[in-house]
Amino acid sequence: MSKILETIMAVKAREVEQGLLHTPLNAMQKAAHDRLRLDSPRGFAQAMAGRIRARRAAVIAEIKRASPSKGLLRAQFDPPEIARAYEQHGACCLSVLTDEGFFQGELSHLVAARAACTLPVIRKDFFCHPWQVYQACAAGADCILLIVAALSDVQLQELEACAQALGLDVLVEIHNVDELERAMKLKSALWGINNRDLKSFEVSLRTTVELLPLIPNDRLLITESGIASRDDVQMMLEHEVYGFLVGETFMRAENPGQALEQLFA
Numbered sequence: 001m002s003k004i005l006e007t008i009m010a011v012k013a014r015e016v017e018q019g020l021l022h023t024p025l026n027a028m029q030k031a032a033h034d035r036l037r038l039d040s041p042r043g044f045a046q047a048m049a050g051r052i053r054a055r056r057a058a059v060i061a062e063i064k065r066a067s068p069s070k071g072l073l074r075a076q077f078d079p080p081e082i083a084r085a086y087e088q089h090g091a092c093c094l095s096v097l098t099d100e101g102f103f104q105g106e107l108s109h110l111v112a113a114r115a116a117c118t119l120p121v122i123r124k125d126f127f128c129h130p131w132q133v134y135q136a137c138a139a140g141a142d143c144i145l146l147i148v149a150a151l152s153d154v155q156l157q158e159l160e161a162c163a164q165a166l167g168l169d170v171l172v173e174i175h176n177v178d179e180l181e182r183a184m185k186l187k188s189a190l191w192g193i194n195n196r197d198l199k200s201f202e203v204s205l206r207t208t209v210e211l212l213p214l215i216p217n218d219r220l221l222i223t224e225s226g227i228a229s230r231d232d233v234q235m236m237l238e239h240e241v242y243g244f245l246v247g248e249t250f251m252r253a254e255n256p257g258q259a260l261e262q263l264f265a
Contacts, residue, residue, distance in 0.1 A: 004198060005147075008101075008126050012126045012128050012132075013128060016129045016131055016132060019131060020131055025130070025131055028134040029134050031135075032137035034138070035137055035140060039140065040167065041120070041142040041143075043142070044120035044121070044122060044143035044169040045169040045189060045190045045220060047092050048060070048190065048222070048243055051242065055242055057233070057237070057242055057244060057264045058092040058222075058242055058243045059091050059092050060093045060243070061094060062094075062097070062124065062246060062248075063096045063113055064104075064105060065103065065109075066103055066104040067102075067248065068103070073247075073252060079109040079113040080116035081116075082256050083113035083117045083119070084257075085256055085257025086256065087117040087119050089260045090260060090264065091260060093120045094113055094120070094122070095245060095247065096109050096121055097247075098123055098125045099124075107123075110140065114142075122144065122171055123143070124145050127144055127146055127147075127151075129159075130162045133159060133162045133168070137166045142168060143169040143170065144171070145171050145173060145192075146160060146172050147173045148172060148174050148179040148183055149173075149198065153185060156172075156182070156185070157185065160172075160186050160188060164188075171188070172186055172188050173191075174191065174194070175194045175197065176207075177211070190219075191220065192221075192223075192245060193207060193222070193223055193224060194207070195207045195223065195225040196225040203226035205223070205235060208223040208236065209235075209239055212241065220243060221241055221242075222244065223236055223241050227244055227263070228248075230263065233263060233264060246260070
Protein backbone atom coordinates (compact mmCIF):
# COMPACT_ATOMS: atom_id res chain seq x y z
CA MET A 1 0.00 0.00 0.00
CA SER A 2 1.32 3.46 -0.88
CA LYS A 3 2.11 6.01 1.82
CA ILE A 4 -0.80 8.29 0.87
CA LEU A 5 -3.21 5.34 0.85
CA GLU A 6 -1.92 4.22 4.26
CA THR A 7 -2.50 7.72 5.60
CA ILE A 8 -6.01 7.93 4.16
CA MET A 9 -7.01 4.49 5.46
CA ALA A 10 -5.73 5.34 8.95
CA VAL A 11 -7.91 8.47 8.92
CA LYS A 12 -10.87 6.39 7.72
CA ALA A 13 -10.43 3.92 10.57
CA ARG A 14 -10.57 6.80 13.06
CA GLU A 15 -13.63 8.27 11.30
CA VAL A 16 -15.41 4.92 11.62
CA GLU A 17 -14.54 4.73 15.33
CA GLN A 18 -16.07 8.17 15.86
CA GLY A 19 -19.04 7.32 13.66
CA LEU A 20 -19.81 4.19 15.66
CA LEU A 21 -19.84 6.21 18.87
CA HIS A 22 -22.35 8.65 17.37
CA THR A 23 -24.44 6.11 15.40
CA PRO A 24 -23.99 2.46 16.47
CA LEU A 25 -23.86 -0.23 13.80
CA ASN A 26 -27.41 -1.46 14.43
CA ALA A 27 -28.77 2.09 14.09
CA MET A 28 -26.93 2.57 10.78
CA GLN A 29 -28.22 -0.79 9.57
CA LYS A 30 -31.75 0.34 10.38
CA ALA A 31 -31.21 3.61 8.49
CA ALA A 32 -30.03 1.63 5.46
CA HIS A 33 -33.05 -0.67 5.51
CA ASP A 34 -35.38 2.29 6.03
CA ARG A 35 -33.97 3.84 2.85
CA LEU A 36 -34.46 0.61 0.91
CA ARG A 37 -38.13 0.44 1.89
CA LEU A 38 -38.66 3.87 0.34
CA ASP A 39 -36.14 3.91 -2.50
CA SER A 40 -34.65 0.95 -4.35
CA PRO A 41 -31.10 1.14 -5.76
CA ARG A 42 -31.09 2.41 -9.34
CA GLY A 43 -29.00 -0.38 -10.84
CA PHE A 44 -25.50 1.02 -11.38
CA ALA A 45 -23.95 -2.11 -12.92
CA GLN A 46 -27.04 -2.72 -15.04
CA ALA A 47 -26.85 0.80 -16.50
CA MET A 48 -23.15 0.37 -17.32
CA ALA A 49 -23.69 -3.11 -18.76
CA GLY A 50 -26.39 -1.86 -21.12
CA ARG A 51 -24.05 0.56 -22.85
CA ILE A 52 -20.84 -1.47 -22.62
CA ARG A 53 -22.44 -4.55 -24.19
CA ALA A 54 -23.86 -2.34 -26.93
CA ARG A 55 -20.27 -1.11 -27.54
CA ARG A 56 -21.20 2.43 -26.60
CA ALA A 57 -19.21 4.68 -24.27
CA ALA A 58 -20.57 4.31 -20.74
CA VAL A 59 -19.38 7.33 -18.77
CA ILE A 60 -19.31 7.58 -15.00
CA ALA A 61 -19.07 11.35 -14.59
CA GLU A 62 -17.48 12.42 -11.34
CA ILE A 63 -18.34 15.20 -8.93
CA LYS A 64 -15.39 16.24 -6.77
CA ARG A 65 -14.21 19.54 -5.40
CA ALA A 66 -10.52 18.70 -4.88
CA SER A 67 -7.90 15.93 -4.86
CA PRO A 68 -4.70 15.29 -2.86
CA SER A 69 -2.50 15.47 -5.96
CA LYS A 70 -4.09 18.49 -7.69
CA GLY A 71 -5.62 20.51 -4.85
CA LEU A 72 -8.79 22.51 -5.49
CA LEU A 73 -10.33 21.58 -8.84
CA ARG A 74 -13.51 23.63 -8.80
CA ALA A 75 -14.30 26.77 -6.83
CA GLN A 76 -17.87 27.12 -8.19
CA PHE A 77 -19.05 23.80 -6.77
CA ASP A 78 -22.76 22.98 -6.96
CA PRO A 79 -23.35 19.19 -6.92
CA PRO A 80 -27.05 19.28 -7.97
CA GLU A 81 -26.31 21.61 -10.89
CA ILE A 82 -23.38 19.45 -12.01
CA ALA A 83 -25.47 16.27 -11.70
CA ARG A 84 -28.22 17.72 -13.88
CA ALA A 85 -25.69 18.86 -16.48
CA TYR A 86 -24.06 15.43 -16.58
CA GLU A 87 -27.41 13.71 -17.06
CA GLN A 88 -28.47 16.19 -19.76
CA HIS A 89 -25.24 15.65 -21.69
CA GLY A 90 -25.21 11.86 -21.71
CA ALA A 91 -23.59 10.47 -18.56
CA CYS A 92 -24.48 6.87 -17.76
CA CYS A 93 -23.83 7.12 -14.00
CA LEU A 94 -22.50 9.54 -11.40
CA SER A 95 -19.55 9.26 -9.04
CA VAL A 96 -19.54 11.52 -5.99
CA LEU A 97 -16.50 11.99 -3.76
CA THR A 98 -17.58 12.01 -0.13
CA ASP A 99 -14.18 12.01 1.60
CA GLU A 100 -13.76 15.23 3.57
CA GLY A 101 -10.13 15.27 4.66
CA PHE A 102 -8.42 14.71 1.32
CA PHE A 103 -11.03 15.53 -1.36
CA GLN A 104 -13.13 18.22 0.38
CA GLY A 105 -16.18 16.03 -0.18
CA GLU A 106 -19.26 15.46 1.95
CA LEU A 107 -21.95 12.81 2.10
CA SER A 108 -24.43 15.64 1.58
CA HIS A 109 -22.94 16.14 -1.91
CA LEU A 110 -24.08 12.63 -2.84
CA VAL A 111 -27.54 13.13 -1.35
CA ALA A 112 -28.02 16.41 -3.24
CA ALA A 113 -26.60 15.15 -6.55
CA ARG A 114 -28.73 12.00 -6.55
CA ALA A 115 -31.89 13.96 -5.73
CA ALA A 116 -31.24 16.24 -8.71
CA CYS A 117 -31.15 13.50 -11.37
CA THR A 118 -32.26 9.96 -12.21
CA LEU A 119 -28.79 8.47 -12.73
CA PRO A 120 -27.35 5.69 -10.55
CA VAL A 121 -24.69 7.02 -8.15
CA ILE A 122 -21.53 5.51 -6.69
CA ARG A 123 -20.21 6.73 -3.38
CA LYS A 124 -16.50 7.29 -4.05
CA ASP A 125 -14.73 6.96 -0.73
CA PHE A 126 -12.28 4.73 1.09
CA PHE A 127 -14.25 1.84 2.57
CA CYS A 128 -12.79 -0.25 5.37
CA HIS A 129 -15.77 -1.19 7.58
CA PRO A 130 -19.38 -2.37 7.04
CA TRP A 131 -20.61 0.70 8.94
CA GLN A 132 -19.57 2.83 5.95
CA VAL A 133 -21.49 0.55 3.58
CA TYR A 134 -24.69 0.92 5.61
CA GLN A 135 -24.06 4.67 5.79
CA ALA A 136 -23.67 4.82 1.99
CA CYS A 137 -26.90 2.90 1.53
CA ALA A 138 -28.77 5.11 4.00
CA ALA A 139 -27.60 8.19 2.08
CA GLY A 140 -28.93 6.80 -1.20
CA ALA A 141 -25.83 5.36 -2.87
CA ASP A 142 -26.48 2.73 -5.54
CA CYS A 143 -22.90 1.46 -5.66
CA ILE A 144 -19.73 1.58 -3.57
CA LEU A 145 -16.02 1.51 -4.42
CA LEU A 146 -13.65 -1.11 -3.03
CA ILE A 147 -9.94 -0.39 -3.60
CA VAL A 148 -8.06 -3.70 -3.68
CA ALA A 149 -4.74 -2.02 -2.79
CA ALA A 150 -6.23 -0.67 0.45
CA LEU A 151 -7.88 -3.83 1.79
CA SER A 152 -7.13 -7.42 2.75
CA ASP A 153 -8.89 -10.28 0.98
CA VAL A 154 -11.03 -10.84 4.08
CA GLN A 155 -12.06 -7.17 4.15
CA LEU A 156 -12.84 -7.15 0.43
CA GLN A 157 -15.09 -10.18 0.71
CA GLU A 158 -16.83 -8.89 3.85
CA LEU A 159 -17.53 -5.46 2.39
CA GLU A 160 -18.66 -6.86 -0.96
CA ALA A 161 -21.05 -9.27 0.75
CA CYS A 162 -22.43 -6.46 2.91
CA ALA A 163 -23.08 -4.22 -0.10
CA GLN A 164 -24.61 -6.95 -2.24
CA ALA A 165 -26.92 -8.05 0.59
CA LEU A 166 -28.33 -4.51 0.50
CA GLY A 167 -28.76 -4.63 -3.27
CA LEU A 168 -25.88 -2.22 -3.90
CA ASP A 169 -23.39 -2.77 -6.71
CA VAL A 170 -19.64 -2.82 -6.11
CA LEU A 171 -16.92 -1.31 -8.28
CA VAL A 172 -13.67 -3.19 -7.64
CA GLU A 173 -10.61 -1.03 -8.33
CA ILE A 174 -7.27 -2.51 -9.38
CA HIS A 175 -3.96 -1.13 -10.68
CA ASN A 176 -1.65 -4.11 -11.29
CA VAL A 177 -1.51 -7.86 -11.90
CA ASP A 178 -1.35 -8.78 -8.21
CA GLU A 179 -4.50 -6.78 -7.48
CA LEU A 180 -6.20 -8.26 -10.54
CA GLU A 181 -5.56 -11.78 -9.26
CA ARG A 182 -6.97 -10.85 -5.85
CA ALA A 183 -10.05 -9.29 -7.46
CA MET A 184 -10.77 -12.64 -9.12
CA LYS A 185 -11.89 -13.93 -5.69
CA LEU A 186 -14.76 -11.44 -5.62
CA LYS A 187 -18.22 -11.79 -7.16
CA SER A 188 -18.64 -8.30 -8.59
CA ALA A 189 -18.50 -8.03 -12.38
CA LEU A 190 -17.76 -4.29 -12.27
CA TRP A 191 -14.00 -3.70 -12.42
CA GLY A 192 -12.15 -0.40 -12.61
CA ILE A 193 -8.52 -0.09 -13.69
CA ASN A 194 -6.98 2.97 -12.07
CA ASN A 195 -4.39 4.41 -14.45
CA ARG A 196 -2.94 6.48 -11.61
CA ASP A 197 -0.05 4.98 -9.64
CA LEU A 198 -0.92 5.87 -6.05
CA LYS A 199 2.76 5.78 -5.08
CA SER A 200 4.01 8.29 -7.65
CA PHE A 201 0.67 9.84 -8.74
CA GLU A 202 1.83 9.37 -12.33
CA VAL A 203 -0.93 8.51 -14.80
CA SER A 204 -0.54 6.20 -17.80
CA LEU A 205 -3.31 4.81 -19.97
CA ARG A 206 -0.93 1.94 -20.74
CA THR A 207 -2.00 0.52 -17.38
CA THR A 208 -5.42 -0.30 -18.80
CA VAL A 209 -4.01 -1.54 -22.10
CA GLU A 210 -1.49 -3.86 -20.41
CA LEU A 211 -3.98 -5.39 -17.96
CA LEU A 212 -6.73 -5.75 -20.57
CA PRO A 213 -5.72 -9.20 -21.90
CA LEU A 214 -5.88 -10.60 -18.36
CA ILE A 215 -9.43 -9.42 -17.63
CA PRO A 216 -12.08 -12.19 -17.81
CA ASN A 217 -14.66 -11.64 -20.56
CA ASP A 218 -17.57 -11.55 -18.13
CA ARG A 219 -16.28 -8.44 -16.34
CA LEU A 220 -17.55 -4.93 -17.07
CA LEU A 221 -14.37 -2.91 -17.45
CA ILE A 222 -13.99 0.77 -16.60
CA THR A 223 -10.85 2.79 -17.21
CA GLU A 224 -10.24 5.38 -14.47
CA SER A 225 -8.01 8.49 -14.43
CA GLY A 226 -6.14 10.16 -17.26
CA ILE A 227 -8.94 10.50 -19.82
CA ALA A 228 -8.46 14.09 -20.95
CA SER A 229 -8.76 14.21 -24.75
CA ARG A 230 -10.62 12.74 -27.71
CA ASP A 231 -7.41 10.85 -28.54
CA ASP A 232 -7.48 9.22 -25.09
CA VAL A 233 -11.09 8.16 -25.62
CA GLN A 234 -10.35 6.86 -29.11
CA MET A 235 -7.37 4.86 -27.83
CA MET A 236 -9.60 3.10 -25.30
CA LEU A 237 -12.39 2.45 -27.82
CA GLU A 238 -9.87 0.94 -30.23
CA HIS A 239 -8.95 -1.50 -27.45
CA GLU A 240 -12.66 -2.24 -26.94
CA VAL A 241 -12.82 -0.49 -23.58
CA TYR A 242 -16.21 1.21 -23.33
CA GLY A 243 -16.45 2.05 -19.62
CA PHE A 244 -14.96 5.37 -18.46
CA LEU A 245 -14.71 7.19 -15.14
CA VAL A 246 -13.80 10.83 -15.69
CA GLY A 247 -13.59 13.55 -13.06
CA GLU A 248 -10.78 16.09 -13.18
CA THR A 249 -11.22 16.92 -16.88
CA PHE A 250 -14.88 17.82 -16.30
CA MET A 251 -14.35 19.57 -12.97
CA ARG A 252 -11.83 21.96 -14.52
CA ALA A 253 -14.19 22.84 -17.38
CA GLU A 254 -16.43 25.90 -17.25
CA ASN A 255 -19.42 23.69 -18.11
CA PRO A 256 -18.84 20.07 -17.00
CA GLY A 257 -21.82 18.75 -18.96
CA GLN A 258 -20.72 20.29 -22.24
CA ALA A 259 -17.17 19.05 -21.59
CA LEU A 260 -18.55 15.53 -21.25
CA GLU A 261 -20.50 15.76 -24.50
CA GLN A 262 -17.52 17.18 -26.39
CA LEU A 263 -15.13 14.53 -25.07
CA PHE A 264 -17.39 11.65 -26.07
CA ALA A 265 -19.11 13.13 -29.15
